[in-house]
Amino acid sequence: MKGQRILLPWAGLGLLAAMLFAMELRAAWPQGDDALQWIILQNAVLPRAVVAILAGAALGLAGLLLQRVLRNALAEPSTLGISAGAQLAMATATLYAPALMGWSVGFVAFAGGIAAVAIILALTWRRGLEPVSVVLAGMMVALTANAASAALILANGDYLFSLFIWGGGSLVQQSWDPAIAIGSRLAIGLAAAILLLRPLGILGLDDASARSLGVALHASRFAIVALAVWIATTVAAEVGIIGFVGLAAPALATLSGARTLRQRIVAAPLIGAILLWVTDGLVQLASGAGGERLPTGAATALLGGPLLLWILPRLRMMEWPSLTTPMAASRRAARPVAMLLVTLVALIFAMVVALFAGSGPYGWTIATGDLLADLSQWRIPRIVVAAAAGAMLAAAGVMVQRLTGNPLASPEVLGVGTGAGAGLTAVLLINATAGLFWQIAGAAAGALGALLLILGVAARGKFGPERLLLGGVAIGAAASAIITAVVAMGTTTSYTLLTWLTGSTAQADATQAFTALTLMAVLITPALLTVRWLDILPLGGETAKSLGVPLIRARFLVVLLAALMTASAAMFVGPLSFIGLIAPHLARLLGLGRARDHLIGAVLLGAALMVVSDWLARMVAFPYQLPVGLFASLIGGPYLVYLLSRGAHQRG
Amino acid sequence: MTRRAFLASGAAALAAAPVRADVSRSIAIIDWALLETALALGIVPAAASELMQYRNLVVEPEVPDTVVADLGLRGSPNFEMLRQVEPDLIVISQFYDYQRPQLERIAPVLSLPVYDAGTPPYALVEDSTLKLGEALGIAEKARAYVTDTAREIALRRTALTSHRARPVFIINLGDSRHFRAFGGDSMFGDVLGRLGMENAWSDTTSYSAAAPVGIEALARVPDAGIVIVDPSPPEVARGLPRNAIWNALPAVREGRVATIAPVSHFGGLPSARRFARLTESAMSQWPVA
Numbered sequence: 001m002k003g004q005r006i007l008l009p010w011a012g013l014g015l016l017a018a019m020l021f022a023m024e025l026r027a028a029w030p031q032g033d034d035a036l037q038w039i040i041l042q043n044a045v046l047p048r049a050v051v052a053i054l055a056g057a058a059l060g061l062a063g064l065l066l067q068r069v070l071r072n073a074l075a076e077p078s079t080l081g082i083s084a085g086a087q088l089a090m091a092t093a094t095l096y097a098p099a100l101m102g103w104s105v106g107f108v109a110f111a112g113g114i115a116a117v118a119i120i121l122a123l124t125w126r127r128g129l130e131p132v133s134v135v136l137a138g139m140m141v142a143l144t145a146n147a148a149s150a151a152l153i154l155a156n157g158d159y160l161f162s163l164f165i166w167g168g169g170s171l172v173q174q175s176w177d178p179a180i181a182i183g184s185r186l187a188i189g190l191a192a193a194i195l196l197l198r199p200l201g202i203l204g205l206d207d208a209s210a211r212s213l214g215v216a217l218h219a220s221r222f223a224i225v226a227l228a229v230w231i232a233t234t235v236a237a238e239v240g241i242i243g244f245v246g247l248a249a250p251a252l253a254t255l256s257g258a259r260t261l262r263q264r265i266v267a268a269p270l271i272g273a274i275l276l277w278v279t280d281g282l283v284q285l286a287s288g289a290g291g292e293r294l295p296t297g298a299a300t301a302l303l304g305g306p307l308l309l310w311i312l313p314r315l316r317m318m319e320w321p322s323l324t325t326p327m328a329a330s331r332r333a334a335r336p337v338a339m340l341l342v343t344l345v346a347l348i349f350a351m352v353v354a355l356f357a358g359s360g361p362y363g364w365t366i367a368t369g370d371l372l373a374d375l376s377q378w379r380i381p382r383i384v385v386a387a388a389a390g391a392m393l394a395a396a397g398v399m400v401q402r403l404t405g406n407p408l409a410s411p412e413v414l415g416v417g418t419g420a421g422a423g424l425t426a427v428l429l430i431n432a433t434a435g436l437f438w439q440i441a442g443a444a445a446g447a448l449g450a451l452l453l454i455l456g457v458a459a460r461g462k463f464g465p466e467r468l469l470l471g472g473v474a475i476g477a478a479a480s481a482i483i484t485a486v487v488a489m490g491t492t493t494s495y496t497l498l499t500w501l502t503g504s505t506a507q508a509d510a511t512q513a514f515t516a517l518t519l520m521a522v523l524i525t526p527a528l529l530t531v532r533w534l535d536i537l538p539l540g541g542e543t544a545k546s547l548g549v550p551l552i553r554a555r556f557l558v559v560l561l562a563a564l565m566t567a568s569a570a571m572f573v574g575p576l577s578f579i580g581l582i583a584p585h586l587a588r589l590l591g592l593g594r595a596r597d598h599l600i601g602a603v604l605l606g607a608a609l610m611v612v613s614d615w616l617a618r619m620v621a622f623p624y625q626l627p628v629g630l631f632a633s634l635i636g637g638p639y640l641v642y643l644l645s646r647g648a649h650q651r652g
Numbered sequence: 653m654t655r656r657a658f659l660a661s662g663a664a665a666l667a668a669a670p671v672r673a674d675v676s677r678s679i680a681i682i683d684w685a686l687l688e689t690a691l692a693l694g695i696v697p698a699a700a701s702e703l704m705q706y707r708n709l710v711v712e713p714e715v716p717d718t719v720v721a722d723l724g725l726r727g728s729p730n731f732e733m734l735r736q737v738e739p740d741l742i743v744i745s746q747f748y749d750y751q752r753p754q755l756e757r758i759a760p761v762l763s764l765p766v767y768d769a770g771t772p773p774y775a776l777v778e779d780s781t782l783k784l785g786e787a788l789g790i791a792e793k794a795r796a797y798v799t800d801t802a803r804e805i806a807l808r809r810t811a812l813t814s815h816r817a818r819p820v821f822i823i824n825l826g827d828s829r830h831f832r833a834f835g836g837d838s839m840f841g842d843v844l845g846r847l848g849m850e851n852a853w854s855d856t857t858s859y860s861a862a863a864p865v866g867i868e869a870l871a872r873v874p875d876a877g878i879v880i881v882d883p884s885p886p887e888v889a890r891g892l893p894r895n896a897i898w899n900a901l902p903a904v905r906e907g908r909v910a911t912i913a914p915v916s917h918f919g920g921l922p923s924a925r926r927f928a929r930l931t932e933s934a935m936s937q938w939p940v941a
Contacts, residue, residue, distance in 0.1 A: 036871050036900055043896040044868045098886035103710065105887050156705065165826045172829050172866035174897040248675035347805045360736040371736070377757060378731045499727060542802050623722055623730040642745065 009634040010256065011572030013273050020281025021049050022511075024203050028492025032082060052280040052296075053273040054179060055171070055235045056245055058186040062235075063246030064264060065193065065228040069203050069221050072131035076246035077113070077232040080134075081141035081476055083241045087167060087232050088145040091152045106181070109237035113229045116141050121225070132406060135473050136413055141548020143576045144637060147630045150487075150498045155624070168238035168488025169297015172281050176236035185234045186269070187369045192227055193265050200224065201261050241260050242297040243481050246273050279303060298485030302417070303359060309453065324651025333591030336601075343590070343601050347387070347608040354615040359622040377449040381513035382505050386614035386628060387607040389517035389573040390583070392565035394606025395527050397580035398587075398599050399562040402534045403555060404469060410581035411566035414468075414559075415475030417575035419450020420567050424500060425486050428493040440515075440571055447567030455559065468559065503574025503629015505614055512572065519568040524603060527561050534558070534595035574629035577613070578636025579606050585639075609635070677788065680737060683745035684710055685766040685847075685920035689781050690743070691715065693793050694920040699737040699768055701726045709883075710916040712926055729881070730747070734758050743784065747918075759920055767918050772842040777920050801921045808932040809848045814940045819852035819876045820844060822931075824917075825884040828891025830864035838917065840881070843924050847931065852876035868897050877908035877938060879931055881915055910934035 017019045028045045030037035058079070066075040077083050089112025093100045100108055116138075123137045124130065173179070193200065199220045235242065249272035250264065258267040280296045294302075333339045355376065356366050367375050396411035403409075413419065423446015427434050434442070457471030483501065487494045533554040545551050566580070583606035584598065592601040613632040618625055680699040687700045691713040699721040700706075700802040703877040706715060708805055721737050727745075736744070739759045744751065745766045755761050764780040767773050778798050785794020822840045824830040833853035840853050868901040870878065878901075885890040892898055903909050912930040916923040 027799060036874055036902075039900040040868050040871055040897055043900075044866065087749075094885060101886040102890050156726065165830050170830065170864070172868075174829055174867050176896075177894060358732060361733060362736075366879045374735050375732055378735075378754075504728060507751075507754070618732075623724040623733040625724055625728050625730055 007256070010271065010274060013278055015275060015539070017277040017281050020278070020285060024049075024281070024284055034288045043175055044173055047176050047179045048171055048280070049277065050176075051173055051239065052171055053180060054182045054186055055239055055242060056249070056273040056274075056276030058182055058189065058231050058235050059245040059276070060253075060270070061186065061189050061193065061265075062228040062251030063202075063272070064250040064268040065189070065224050065231075066246070067250050068200055068261070069228075070129055070131065070134060070223045071203075072129075073246065074131070074132055074135050074473065075138075076244075077229075077514040078142070078243045078481075079237070079247065079473065080120060080138040081116035081188055082113040082232055083143060083236055083243070084142040084145035084149070085114075086110070086112040087238045087241065088149045088152075089115070089148045090113055090166065095152060095156060106234055106237040107569050109233040110230060112145075113233040114226065114234070116145065116147040117225060117229055135470065136406070136409065139413060139473050139476060140410075140578070140581075142480075144630075144633050146484075147502050147574075147576045147627070147633065149260035150501045151627055151630050152218040154495070154498050154502065156628075165295070165488070166240040167297075167484055168295030169242045169300070170240055170281075170295045175644045181238055182235055185231045189227060189231045190269070192224075192263070192642045196220070196224065197261065197265075202395065209354065240295070240297050240438045241484070243301040243306065243477075243484075244275065245276055245300055248272075248304055248307050249275060255311070272540060276300065288517050294485065295488050298481075298488050301478075301481030301485050303394075303480055308474050308478055309457070330505040332593045336592055336594065336597040339590050339592055340597060340601055340604065343587075343604040343608070347604050347611070350611040350615070351383055351387070354611050357615075359619055374571065377510075378508075381510055382515040382614055382618075383611055385505050385508040385516045385572050386610040388513075388520040389569040390577075390579050390606040390608070390610025390613075391603045392520055392523060392569040392606075393577060393580035393610075394583035394587075395524050395599060396562040396565040396569075396604045397529065397556050397582075397606070398584045398595075399530070399534065400580075401584050402538050402595065402598075403558050403562075405540070406469065407536050407585070409469060410578065411562060411569070412575060412577075412580065413451075413472045413476065414471040414563055414566055415477075415479060416447050416450050416452060416563045417570035418476045418479035418483065419453075420444070420447040420570045421497070421500060421575055422446045422482045423449065425483050425493075425497060427487060428496055443571045444567065446479070447563070447570070450479060451560070451563040451567070455556070458555075458559065468644070499627075500574055501576075502627030503575060503576055503630075503632070504625075504627045506570070506625050516572055518569070519565075523561060523565045523568065527565070527599065530554070530558055530561070531595040531599060534599070573610070573632075574627070576629045576633035577610070578639070579609055579613075579632055581608060582636050582639050657687065661800075667731075668753075677741065678737070678739050678897070679741045679743060679788070680723065680734055680739035681725070681743045682726055682751070682755075682852050683743065683766060684726070684916055685777065685918055686743050686745060686764060686780070686784060687715075688713055688916065688922040689777075689784055689920040690788070692920075693781075693785060693788070693790055694798060695790070696751070697743075698739055699723050699728050699734060704749070709914050710919065710923065711914060715920055728783070728789070731755075731758065743787075745780075766920060767839075770837050772837055773839050774842040774846065774924060777839070777924070778931075781921050797921065801925050804925060805843065805846050805928045808928050809846065811932055812849065812935060815877075815935055815938060816848055816850075819873055820851035820935070821852045821870060821873070821876050821878045822881065823853075823870075823878060824881045825892070826864045826886050827885055828888045828895055829867060831867060832864055834881075838922055839919055839924055840915070840927055843927050844931070847928060849935075854938055867895060870901055870903075871897065874902050876903060877935065878903045878910070879934060880911045882911060883914055884911070906939060908938045910937070 024045055028041050030041060062077040066080065067073055086109040089108050093108045119141055120134060120137045121129065124133045127133045137575060167499050203221060225596050232246065250268040252262050253267035256267065258264045279300050283296045358365060358367060393411055400409045400411060400414065401407060420443040423442040424439055426439050427442030453475050454471050456469065458468040483497055487497050533549055536547050536549050537554065541551055583602040586605050587598050589599035590601060592598045610632060613635060614628045617628045617631040620626060678698040681690055682698045682701050684706060687697065688710055690697055696716060697720060701723040702725055703715055703722045705718065721733060723733055735758050742755050742759050742761045744761060744763050746763060750761060753760055764783055766777055766780055768776060781798055782794050785791045822834040822844060823829050835853050835855050836842065836845065838853055844851050898904055912934050915927045915930065
C-alpha cells in the first residue's frame, strides 16, 4: 500500500513527460510527404527524447555508484569536480590541441574528469576518503577548474562560443550517435553494477568489515569510480553539463522507499530518466523560434538547487565515523608578538613593492615623481582592495576552521561567496548595464540569502560543524549552477559574470577601496572580541559548554561574522581564492597558536598574500591582466596538496 | 573603370596608406571596430587593445606590430600601460562606457556608437566613421572611405544579381549541433541586404552571442543557401558530416554552402567590406537557381 503511494508521483511525472513528448511529436509530424520533415522527425525529435531518457538514467546510475563507493550522499559528477574538470580539459584542448578535440571529444572529457577525481582521491586518501573532506576537496577542485575555464573563455572570447553551449547542457539532437554512445555506456554500466552487486554492497560498509569479507578493497573501489566517471563524462561530452540529476536520482530513490541496493540500481536510473525527460519537455515547451530560452542542463540546475535543499535535511548524512578529532596542536612560538611584527613587516614590504615596481611599454620601472603620482591612482585602490579582501578572507578562514575543527574548511565552502554571485546574476538579468551600486546591492542580497539558508540548515544540527559544511557546499553548488546557467546564455551578462567569477580587481577605484576598508574595519573588530570562544570551540561542544561558552549563540555569531566577511571579500575578488584556507595554516606554522595571535597573524598574512597575488596577476602577462582570484588559487593549490599529505602523517 | 580595376586601385590606396597622418596626435583605441576604421583611414594608433586576438579574428586591416602598444583585454585594458603611452585621445565605443571614468583620468575620451540592439548597424557605423574622421582631422578621407565602401558593396551587389532568387543564412557554428544566426540587426545581416540578398533568418539577433539554435532550424527555409563564418570549433570537421539533418538540407545536397574566413561580428566599415568581398566570392561559385 505504502509502496504504491510512493510510486504514484513517479508514474504521474512519467506520464507528464510522455504527454509533453506527444505534443512535440504532433508539432513535428510531417504534412504530406515532406522528406526533410521526416528526416527531422527521425533524427531530431525521436533521438532527443531517447537521449533525455538515456542520459538521465546514465547520470542516475553514475551518481548511485559514486555515492555507494565513496559512502557519500553528496557525491555526484558536479560535486566531485568531474564536470568542471572535463570542461577545463575541453577548453584547453580546443585552444591548444584542436586535433585532439577533432579526434575524440569523449576522450578529452574523460581525461579531465578522471584527473579531477584522481586529485580529490589523492587529497583525501589519508583521511580515509571521509565524506566531508571529499566534498570539500571536490568543491575546491571544481571552483579552480571553473575559474581557469572562465579565464580561458575571457581571454579568447568569441572563439569559445562552443563552451557556452556545452556548459549549458543542450539535448538538441540531429543524429542517433549520441544516443548510441550514451546507451552503450549505460548498458555496460548496468551490467557491471549487477555483476558487482556483492562487492558494491560490501563497499557500502566500513573498510574493516569489507576487508574481512575478502573484497579487494582498493581495486574494486577504483574500478567502480572509473566506470562512473566514464559514464558521466560520456554524457558530458555528448550533451554538455547536466547537473543535479546524478545527485537527486539516488537520493529520491532512497526517499521513495528503495531499501536494498538491488532496488536502488533499478530505481535510481529510472528516476533520473524521468527527471531529465520532464525537464527537457518543459524546456522545449517554453522555447521559441529564436532557440531555447534556457538550455536543459541549466534548467535541471535551476530545479535541482531547491530540490537539494529539500533533500538535505532528510538524508542520513554521515555513513561514516564522524571527524571530531581536534586539530593537532602545533608548535607555539616563544614570542608571538615578535612573530606578528614579522608578518606586519612582510605585509608592508609587499605593499611597497606593489606600489613602486611595475612593468611598462619599455620594461621594468621603479615609479617616481609624476609617474608615481599618476600610477598610484590605480595601484593604491588595487592594493587596498586586495589587502582588505585578503584580510577578511583570512579572518573568516580562522573562524570557520576553529569552529568546525576541519583544517580543510575555508570561507568558500560556506557558499556565501557564490551566493553573492547568484545575487549579482539576478541584478544583471534584470538590467545588463546595472551600475556598481546595484551590483554590490545584489551581491549583498544574494550573500544574505545564502547566509540565512546556511544558518537555517545549520540550526537544525545545532550549528554542528558537519551540517554547516555540507549545507554550505550544497548552497554553493546550487548558486554556481545558477551562475553557470546564465553564463551559458552567452550574452553581455555572461562576460560580466565571468569577469567576476575569475576574481578581478582591474576596475578598483577610490570608492571601492574606501568601501572595502570600511567593511574590513567594521567586521574584523567584532571578530577580535570572539577570540575566547575561538580558543575553546575547537575542543568540542561538550568541553566548550563545560567551560561556560554559550554554545549556540557563540557558533551563530562566529558563522555570521565569517559569512559577512566572505561576502564582502567576494564582491571585490570573486568567490575563489584559497587565501581563507591558507593564511590560517601559515599563521599556525609560524607558531601563532592562541586564537588572538592566530587571528591577527592570519589577517596580516592574508592581506600580504592577496597583495602579492594581485601584483603578480598584474605583472606576469603584462599588459594582459590575469584575474587575481585565479592567481591566488594557483598559488594556494600546491600548498593545499602539501598540507593534506602532511596532515596524513599527523593522523597516521 | 571596370569593377576589378576599381577594387584594385582601392586596395593599392589602402596598402600605401599606413603612415601616421598627424604625427603630433597620439591616440589609443579600445574598440576593435574603431581600431579597424582608424587603420583603414591610415591612422596608426599608439596603443590598442587585444591585438593578438585582433590578428586572428578581425584580420584586416593589419596592425603594424612595431608601432602599436598592446593594452590587454578589451574588457579590462591596462590603465598603467595606457598612462605610460600618454595618448592625447582615447577612442571607445558604447560597449566600454563603463571604463570612461578611469580612462578620462588619462586623456580625453571620444565614445562613438558602433552597435545599437535591434537596429541595422551599417548607417550607425558610417556615421561613426565620419565622426572619427572629423575628430582626427581627416574628415575628407573618412568621407571618401564611406563613399568607396558603399560603391564597392554596390558593385558586388550587381555581381550577385543572378543569385538573388534564394535567401541566405549567415551563421556561425557553435558545435556540430548548434549555430547562431546573424539577423537584420547585425552587421552581416545589414550588408547582406545591401548586397541585394534576402536574409533567411527573419528574427533579430539582439547580440551576436545570442542563444544557440539547433541545426534543424535551418530546414525552416529549405531552399536557402548557407554561409558559415569561421572560426568553427575543431570537432565540427568530424561531427558535421555525420549530422543526418545537415546532410539532408537541400543547400548541402546542392552545393549552396560556403565557409568564409573570420570577420569581426561587431566590425566597422572595413569589416563590412571584408564580409561583402568574402561572401560575394563564395556565393558566386554557387550553382545559379
